[in-house]
Amino acid sequence: MSLLAVEDLVVRHGLLQAVRGVSLTIERGETLALVGANGAGKTTLLRAIAGAHQPAAGRVLLSGADLTSVPSHKRVGMGIALVPEGRKLFVQMTVEENLLLGKTTGRPGDWSVDKVLEMFPNLKPRRHAKTGHLSGGEQQATAIGRALMSNPDVLLLDEVSLGLSPLIVDRVYAALQGLIASGTTIILVEQDLNRALAVSDRVICMLEGRVALEGPSKQVSREDVTKAYFGLHRKSPGSVPA
Amino acid sequence: MSNQIIQGILLGGYYALIACGLSFMFSVMRIINLAHGSLAVFAAFALWWLASRFHISPLVGLLIVLPLMAATGWALQRFLLERSARGGALLPILTTFGLAIVIDNLLFEQFGADTRSLAPYIGSLSYDSWEWPGSIYVGKLAVIMFASAVILLGGLQLFLTHTRLGRSIRATSEDPDTAGLVGVDARRANAIAAAIAMVTVGLAGAFLGMRATFDPYAGAPQLLFAFEAAVIGGAGSLWGTLIGGIVLALAQTLGAQVHPQGFLIGGHVAFLIVLFIRLSTSGLGLRGLLRLPTRKPT
Numbered sequence: 001m002s003l004l005a006v007e008d009l010v011v012r013h014g015l016l017q018a019v020r021g022v023s024l025t026i027e028r029g030e031t032l033a034l035v036g037a038n039g040a041g042k043t044t045l046l047r048a049i050a051g052a053h054q055p056a057a058g059r060v061l062l063s064g065a066d067l068t069s070v071p072s073h074k075r076v077g078m079g080i081a082l083v084p085e086g087r088k089l090f091v092q093m094t095v096e097e098n099l100l101l102g103k104t105t106g107r108p109g110d111w112s113v114d115k116v117l118e119m120f121p122n123l124k125p126r127r128h129a130k131t132g133h134l135s136g137g138e139q140q141a142t143a144i145g146r147a148l149m150s151n152p153d154v155l156l157l158d159e160v161s162l163g164l165s166p167l168i169v170d171r172v173y174a175a176l177q178g179l180i181a182s183g184t185t186i187i188l189v190e191q192d193l194n195r196a197l198a199v200s201d202r203v204i205c206m207l208e209g210r211v212a213l214e215g216p217s218k219q220v221s222r223e224d225v226t227k228a229y230f231g232l233h234r235k236s237p238g239s240v241p242a
Numbered sequence: 243m244s245n246q247i248i249q250g251i252l253l254g255g256y257y258a259l260i261a262c263g264l265s266f267m268f269s270v271m272r273i274i275n276l277a278h279g280s281l282a283v284f285a286a287f288a289l290w291w292l293a294s295r296f297h298i299s300p301l302v303g304l305l306i307v308l309p310l311m312a313a314t315g316w317a318l319q320r321f322l323l324e325r326s327a328r329g330g331a332l333l334p335i336l337t338t339f340g341l342a343i344v345i346d347n348l349l350f351e352q353f354g355a356d357t358r359s360l361a362p363y364i365g366s367l368s369y370d371s372w373e374w375p376g377s378i379y380v381g382k383l384a385v386i387m388f389a390s391a392v393i394l395l396g397g398l399q400l401f402l403t404h405t406r407l408g409r410s411i412r413a414t415s416e417d418p419d420t421a422g423l424v425g426v427d428a429r430r431a432n433a434i435a436a437a438i439a440m441v442t443v444g445l446a447g448a449f450l451g452m453r454a455t456f457d458p459y460a461g462a463p464q465l466l467f468a469f470e471a472a473v474i475g476g477a478g479s480l481w482g483t484l485i486g487g488i489v490l491a492l493a494q495t496l497g498a499q500v501h502p503q504g505f506l507i508g509g510h511v512a513f514l515i516v517l518f519i520r521l522s523t524s525g526l527g528l529r530g531l532l533r534l535p536t537r538k539p540t
């Protein structure tokens with residue numbers, strides 16, 4: 001049984017159908033990259049998995065349990081944590097307070113404030129600073145740390161490199177490599193195709209709310225993904241391009 | 243003059259108490275509760291009823307009334323305010339306005355138009371005073387009210403910053419959607435915040451009944467004082483509420499020195515001055531407040 005399964009998911013924003021019957025699975029310890037152009041439905045899909053959007057149809061299953069009607073705060077307690085696009089930190093609160101909020105559900109696990117600060121040493125001197133005063137990289141580290149504090153089974157990362165300098169992105173990805181090596185299950189939405197292919201086990205390219213291409217990252221060429229990205233060829237879900 | 247200033251500061255404690263719940267609900271739920279004063283009067287009537295009917299001292303009666311107010315706040319948020327908030331920012335204001343009318347008229351129906359007071363039920367506390375150097379007499383009740391305000395505001399501050407529930411309430415007030423994504427039940431946090439706000443309203447109602455008289459329609463002026471103190475102190479700031487209450491009370495006390503009718507006018511003038519300063523420093527200004535189009539450069 002897959003750790004997480006999405007079955008024929010449809011999500012609407014008013015009249016706009018942002019996700020159109022997407023199905024995917026992810027196994028424990030796997031890293032899945034979601035790529036696609038702006039408006040392809042990646043963020044909406046991730047937020048629907050996290051419970052921030054209620055789907056119009058389809059199901060989200062975690063270890064076989066149907067989460068579709070479970071609210072977002074309960075999904076965190078069940079093991080799904082989202083690092084949202086734009087970080088969405090509580091800017092009136094300190095780094096430590098933001099991290100402690102991740103512990104709200106009381107889900108057991110190893111993650112603590114000290115462990116997060118070990119992972120992101122640049123946050124140590126900023127522990128009591130309000131997150132509104134942090135740099136973009138420090139904010140991203142806090143957002144990732146806050147999600148990890150809930151000891152998730154599945155970590156959803158939405159555009160972690162967005163708006164960061166290449167040097168800071170390298171640091172963030174170095175930390176992510178550590179998470180991946182420790183066996184954390186990750187779904188990663190990323191615009192940087194090279195990075196997405198480098199860190200993931202599998203890649204899904206979305207186009208206009210649908211899966212345009214899916215396959216193991218080592219077997220999918222950059223050219224295949226680029227074609228799927230622009231809709232130059234479509235493959236059925238689960239197939240690997242030739 | 244020093245006597246007036248001390249009396250004004252102590253009266254500010256009462257205004258801080260009554261403004262605390264209004265400010266707290268606004269900062270967490272973004273709801274301006276126009277039933278705030280009526281709910282304080284409701285608490286005062288509940289204490290009066292317990293005292294007159296069952297001879298329960300108002301101080302002991304608080305043990306019954308404050309949990310009742312907490313339950314009322316929780317239920318109001320869960321079944322009324324939360325639903326009305328889905329209809330936009332204006333609907334909760336109209337809802338609480340309607341709620342105030344309902345409470346006022348139910349109290350009138352039940353207790354009639356007579357004015358009541360809790361003073362007869364608290365012994366000499368309502369008029370006892372301490373003599374300070376310089377022949378300044380400060381009422382014991384006024385000192386208790388001020389101390390209660392400081393303890394309440396300090397306690398709330400500690401609760402919000404040092405407890406898991408307090409952090410959840412702050413996170414919900416900042417961004418309820420993201421709070422849900424980190425595991426905070428925003429509905430529960432809001433309901434608990436409303437319950438806390440109503441406890442402070444209950445306490446303010448008790449002091450209203452002890453220091454003055456009240457009738458079923460006494461809620462409107464209490465709402466006005468609470469609103470003025472909250473705006474002067476900066477709505478959403480707990481210690482700002484105390485400062486706002488003190489400034490309002492000092493302005494009223496000094497206004498009364500200028501003219502016999504100056505008590506209320508002094509407070510209103512202070513409120514308007516602070517309001518216009520806030521509007522001008524925020525860049526909104528009177529032009530923005532009245533939604534006048536900005537002048538184009540010629």
